[in-house]
Amino acid sequence: QFVESGGGLVQPGGSLRLSCEVSGATMAYYTFGWFRQAPGKEREAVSCISTSDTYYTDSVKGRFTISKDNAERTVYLQMDSLEPDDTAVYYCTAGAFLHQTVRTACSILRQSDSWGRGTQVTVSS
Secondary structure, eight states, rough: OEEOOOEEEOTTTEEEEEEEEOOOOOOTTTTTEEEEEEETTTTEEEEESSSSEEEEEEGGGEEEEEEEETTTEEEEEESSSGGGOEEEEEEEEEEEEESHHHHHHHHHHOOOOOOOOEEEEEEEE
């Protein structure tokens, strides 16, 4: 199960830190991902983190940072220099992968059937 929080209304150029509380997954071995869905658009991968690597979609590289705290069972997404196109509902999910790269795992996770309720991020002046 996943419980997302930390969204809100922020001006362009501002920052937010999203949190995803995780239960039922082995934090040390799973790959975790943040995804977003804007109105009228499909859900897209934003960033994923495996045991040894991270992946970011091109539009957020250099602005977003994914991390996780195994002891706190929480996955974070630090979002800086936010832009209006970042406006969406943000979700997290996870899965167990043995040999896939984090980029491939992120692509597979997009089809996950286990999602939290999401947290709304709105970037507007």
